[in-house]
Amino acid sequence: NAGVTQTPKFRVLKTGQSMTLLCAQDMNHEYMYWYRQDPGMGLRLIHYSVGEGTTAKGEVPDGYNVSRLKKQNFLLGLESAAPSQTSVYFCASSQSYEQFFGPGTRLTVL
Amino acid sequence: GDSVTQMEGPVTLSEEAFLTINCTYTATGYPSLFWYVQYPGEGLQLLLKATKADDKGSNKGFEATYRKETTSFHLEKGSVQVSDSAVYFCALSAGGNNRLAFGKGNQVVVIP
Numbered sequence: 001n002a003g004v005t006q007t008p009k010f011r012v013l014k015t016g017q018s019m020t021l022l023c024a025q026d027m028n029h030e031y032m033y034w035y036r037q038d039p040g041m042g043l044r045l046i047h048y049s050v051g052e053g054t055t056a057k058g059e060v061p062d063g064y065n066v067s068r069l070k071k072q073n074f075l076l077g078l079e080s081a082a083p084s085q086t087s088v089y090f091c092a093s094s095q096s097y098e099q100f101f102g103p104g105t106r107l108t109v110l
Numbered sequence: 111g112d113s114v115t116q117m118e119g120p121v122t123l124s125e126e127a128f129l130t131i132n133c134t135y136t137a138t139g140y141p142s143l144f145w146y147v148q149y150p151g152e153g154l155q156l157l158l159k160a161t162k163a164d165d166k167g168s169n170k171g172f173e174a175t176y177r178k179e180t181t182s183f184h185l186e187k188g189s190v191q192v193s194d195s196a197v198y199f200c201a202l203s204a205g206g207n208n209r210l211a212f213g214k215g216n217q218v219v220v221i222p
Contacts, residue, residue, distance in 0.1 A: 004153070031207065031208045033209075040214060041214060042199065042212045042213055042214035042215050043154075043199070043212040043215075045209065048207065048209065050207050056207070058209075090153055090154070092153075092154075094208045095208075096208060097142050097144070097159075097203045097208050097210065098144075098156050098159070099154075099156075099208070099210060100155075101153030101154045101155065102153050103151075103152055103153050104152075104153055
């Protein structure tokens with residue numbers, strides 16, 4: 001039972017490049033979330049999903065897109081990376097208010 | 111909107127000292143309240159929770175009481191260990207769809 005996994009763990013991009021972060025959960029949870037964590041800012045919600053095929057905007061959605069084609073996977077895309085998107089990205093899943101987090105992806109945009 | 115405020119700055123203390131981290135909240139309705147902990151290099155994990163006023167959540171020696179009159183949910187531990195060094199986040203249920211609003215977190219460093 002792996003819980004929530006994220007790939008990759010680390011990534012360095014150049015400005016303007018694109019990439020996709022993958023989140024997978026094996027707990028059959030309906031809800032999934034993408035957050036970013038920045039020093040002094042806590043966790044901010046980027047996008048979330050309430051079930052397969054659904055997505056919704058969170059607090060800081062600009063510059064990101066998401067997809068939830070399968071219940072167990074939630075993808076976060078950056079179409080044209082910017083230095084302001086340098087951050088640690090966390091995925092979480094839940095069936096209630098207790099959220100289960102992945103180990104994070106550290107992304108640097110040069 | 112609903113929000114959580116945590117005390118500013120890191121907390122450094124010696125092993126076996128008493129730990130308090132303050133958390134206050136602003137919310138409409140009656141939110142559930144949580145403390146999450148993030149150990150170095152890891153994601154967040156739930157430490158404890160309380161779902162209604164006067165409830166006390168507890169786990170691993172940590173406690174927090176849901177105080178509606180002071181809109182607070184302060185985290186306490188009577189005797190910290192080096193292994194308690196981590197970042198602690200206060201959170202509340204906000205906006206439906208099981209969403210949480212997080213405070214900015216407090217780094218706790220315990221010195222042997």
